Amino acid sequence: MQTISSGTDVRPGMLDPSDWDEFRRLAHQMVDDVIQAQREVRTQPVWRPVPDDVQASFDSPLPRAGAGMQAAYEAFHQRVRPYPLGNTHPRFWGWVMGTGTPFGAMAEMAATAMNPNLAGLRNAGVHVEEQVLEWLKEMLGFPREASGLLVSGGSMANTIGLAVAIQARAGFDVAREGLSRAPRPLVLYASSETHYSVVKTVRMLGLGDDALRRLPVDDEFKLDLAALERAIAADRAAGLHPFAVIGNAGTVNTGAFDDLNAIADIADRENLWTHVDGAFGAFAALDPSSRSLAAGMERADSLAFDLHKWMCVPIECGCLLVRDAEAHRRAFTVHAEYLTPMPRGVARDGGRFSNLGPQLSRSFRALKVWLSILAHGADTYAELIRTNLQQARYLTDLIDRDERLELLAPTESNVVCFRYLVPGFDDDALNALNRGIVMEIQEQGIAVPSHTVLNGRFAIRVAITNHRTENGDLDLLLEEVRRLGESCRAAVVMGAG
């Protein structure tokens, strides 16, 4: 006779705490530590490298038996927390990164504790995401009928936006037949300043790098509109199929805004899909003082932007809005028996959100956005945008007034590119010197600007999407650039021989 297992080996809830009171103490300690780290962030170095012995400690064998939560947390506390990237600090202005917020961190915890799957199955999280999308449309002047989706970030928003564009404008059933059956090869247009994520996108979508016509920019790093019209005409004459144009609301190098109205006019005439990459700059539309920068953005067919940059929502969170909701839905709706809508119950709406992008399981990232906007209000974010723009202007004025410093691009928004000058140094020597300054200022934990190269000149690049920055932090930056410029110049002279 067959025996049925008595089940004595079964440990239900084996991943739960064995002692909930002990767990509560540990969890409270974790929360206290989170708060402490945020509260004292200004007193810490902006960045410090992970010491060699700490790095080496990550090369350890797979634990077969657990050490317990307390010991696991200790490992984080000792070896991870002390070595952050630094983007919570008031003097972090590298690349484009938000600081996150204390409340946002708590919101993440609340969201992950609920652990819902935002595929679109019925739960309150769906309503939170719907509400957030409505608010974002209103904040950015996008029509209410538009469709939207929260995503990991601007790169994914660009990818999904252009995937919809291909299906909407390919002119044949590309969803079924694929791009290889295109009667005429598809091409799209963007300025040379367009973010590199768009290049990854055209690769992923199977268009290939060559399909992306990277057009020249003017002195202000904005798309050259005449070049755009010429390129479209030439491509049509060559038998290609121009289908989309990308406008930038805030380029990553210099914070330039393309003339989005002019681009939309050309796109209307030429029957192109307009995609706007507004990763950080879209939020210029939030404050009346800067709204005109993004004029025309609201005419885009698709708009990509980040919440984890200027909105300071914890990483990751971006968003895509698509004017033609039906085109968006069509591009990603695939029939699956296990996700067909039911008349009632959990599956009534099927995969409401999973039909708008490549992901099925989706995190509850909407909660941190919803709670942040509820708590702080849209006006506070407008004030943050305005403050950072004023700070970029303040820094620009200081640079303008100092003959040892040179601006390398016009400051149109929140990005300032400049370099330290030494009379008699040529561009090569200045490039070497300014590279040294950037690395020193980072390694000394003073500030984190990043770098770029503009017209062959190495630039110290400051992108202010930071609600903690004070004007004094920018004064300090320039003092330190001058000090390091003095101390690095000898090395460059010797190095240059």
Ligand SMILES: *Cc1c(COP(=O)(O)O)cnc(C)c1O
């Ligand atoms: C940051 C950025 C992106 C990419 O966004 P991620 O959130 O990093 O994926 C795209 N375009 C611009 C202009 C950006 O600044």
